Amino acid sequence: MSDTPRTHAPQVPSPWKAPRGMRVLLAMSLMLASTAGCARQGTDVNPGKSFANPGNAQFADAVLRDDEALARQLLAAGANPDAVDDNGQPLLQWAMKRGDRGAVRLLLALGADPARGDQDGRTALHLAAMGKTPGWLEALLEHGMSPDTPNTVTGATPLFDALRAGSEDNIRVLLGAGARLDVADRNGTTPLHQAALVKDSGAVLRFLEGGADPRATDRTGATFQDYLYSGDPKLLDVATRRDLEKIDAWLGAKGVAVKPRG
Template identity: 45%
Template sequence: MIEPLSPLTATRARACVCALLLVAAQSACARQGPNMSHDPSTDPGTAALARAAHSGDLADAKRLIADGANPDATDADGTPLLQAAILRGDRRGFETLLEAGADPAAAAANGNTALHVAAMQDDPTFLKTLLARGLSPDTPNARSGETPLFNALEARNDDAIGTLLTAGAKVDATDRYGATLLHKAARINATGWVVRFLEAGADPTARDRVGATFQPSFFRPRDAVLTPQARSDREKVRAWLVQRRIPVEDKH
């Protein structure tokens, strides 16, 4: 038979339980952090603006902004409303937010602007609309310094790369570590774009922060693991370098 706790012991037990619950609650709040204040779902004005934009109601969107809704508010992941519309493929919401005053240069938590996000989408409408509004095709990522061409290359979005190059994007753009598009194309084994960037005037001797050109990454994979097209691209690059008397850094 279990004996009942004394009044003093019971009081102490209740106090311990309360203290543990308080610590757990504080820990949960700490984990949620500042993102809660940026989540549109916690701000009625911003949530209403998102709905108005999605429905294409420009007048209502402008009214909500005039009343204090932030057109550049971010969600819990740090993504601005305009970028969220692009990611959803929501053309109407995207265009409404732009017309209502959303800033396409506003950076997400990862540093991307709307142009960077648009460069990764299959739908070319978003990218072309932003460029037509005068955004620089060389707009840097706020954190990495990468231009939208890096994003388009990462997504293997050939159409977006072409659109950006036609808009005047620089083929010698670098990120904050000094890596060029050639470096990135070589790292991700986009051999065709290594060829095309070289032909477009990219500097084959450019070195990143550690002093490497694009060649170590480009020539690192063994021929045996390459596709026939990649092997052909490799030979084109080798011939291109030899023709210009640039030392080939192929260690195989």
């Protein structure tokens, strides 16, 4: 995700000099005017990502144009900073996928909830954990998000998504922010299980050394060893074989039985 060049709309006369009642009426009239316009042109302010509510569509457009004054007027008139598009994606994540850092900062300042999940339960932090653009994770963590924010559907933390994405940088950032290794999703899957499932032997070793419970079982009764590499070790690369040898040595030193592979 790369930053999108920002353009600014011509400034409109400030409504803030009028009494509060007049300001709200003005914002409502703007929303009503947008309804007529959207009826003719649709509410799609980003190709393929539309907002059915005209007020939310205009709010999204104001945020993209960095028109904070208009965005606040629309909020006062009922626009929702946590509105979801026609794919169930919250406005904050919608802006992140555009690579628009200014829009993300403005949405957070206007009260958008970064812990709001999309239709799959992923929050803004989960989306950042899957991304390759540097800075998203740091920005959301600095905003106050917990590195253990749960997926609103599965309960998995962002560390699970960083593992699935194979992002060592994001794994490191989350661990540095205090991401826990003793959490589990609603299936009992721990980060250690997930690391084994995606065959990230380096992360498995790091998690074990960081205090992950090697005996933890998921809902099926499986430990991480049940998901680690199986088959002919000769087919594995040198680094992976070295990691597996270290994992076996670590387990043996802790008195944990090593399950045979293959």
